[in-house]
Each structure stands twice: as C-alpha cells, then as structure tokens.
Amino acid sequence: MHAIRADLLDLGAQVEFDLDTRTGFDDELVSVLANLCRNAGEAGATRVRCTLREYGGRLQGAVEDDGPGVDPRLAPRIFLSGYSSKAGSRRSGVGLALVRRILHSRDGMIEVGSSPWGGARFSFEMAGTR
Numbered sequence: 001m002h003a004i005r006a007d008l009l010d011l012g013a014q015v016e017f018d019l020d021t022r023t024g025f026d027d028e029l030v031s032v033l034a035n036l037c038r039n040a041g042e043a044g045a046t047r048v049r050c051t052l053r054e055y056g057g058r059l060q061g062a063v064e065d066d067g068p069g070v071d072p073r074l075a076p077r078i079f080l081s082g083y084s085s086k087a088g089s090r091r092s093g094v095g096l097a098l099v100r101r102i103l104h105s106r107d108g109m110i111e112v113g114s115s116p117w118g119g120a121r122f123s124f125e126m127a128g129t130r
Helices: 002-010 027-042 095-105
Strands: 014-020 047-055 058-065 109-114 120-127
Touching: 002 014, 002 027, 027 047, 027 058, 027 095, 027 120, 095 109, 095 120
Parallel strands: 014 047
Antiparallel strands: 047 058, 058 120, 109 120
C-alpha cells in the first residue's frame, strides 16, 4: 500500500486505507486497488478512501474520492478497453478494463456510483486471494 500512497501523493492526493482481511494481498488484488486509486488521483481527486473487507472467502471493497465523479451517461463505457475520458493521456483506457477483467476472472463484479464526498465511488466484490 506504500506504493499506492506514494503514487497518489505524486498526483496531489491523500489516501486513507481501511483494510480488514485475514488473507494476504495477491498481485491481482493489488492491481485492482492500485488502478482504482490511481484513477481517482488522475481524475483530480485530492482525497481518496480505500476500504476492503473479507466475508466468507469473498472480498468486498470500495474506492471513493472527492473528485469530479463519473458522468452517469458514460458509466457503461468506462470499463471498455481503450476508452478514456482523459484527453491527451498516453496511458489511457487500460486501467479500468484491467480491473474489470481481473474481477470477472475471480467471479466478481464492479459498480460505479457517487461518493459521499461528491466524487466517484467504485465498489467491487471478488473471490478471495488465490
């Protein structure tokens, strides 16, 4: 989580973690959390919260922020490979597609909505670490 914190600091954002799992963090889980947190910072959030809980062998998490949020009209497209709402970025359109692919491979799902802070809230569920 240190790398995620450093990445967000470079983007001008603070992150808080509330992680409660009995199992460790595998590469896929770290990739999901890192991509969701990085997207928040790249979208202009200054505050990001990442929560994760384990229930009966399944992981449930959320990343929420105080950024501009996601336009509900765009929500169905944001997980498509190559789609980006960020103009001029060279690395755009890969992170959320990767997150969705990982979650589906782990019998999971992801939803996007509004954060209590006014920005985006990405909530997800997936099978526990491998």
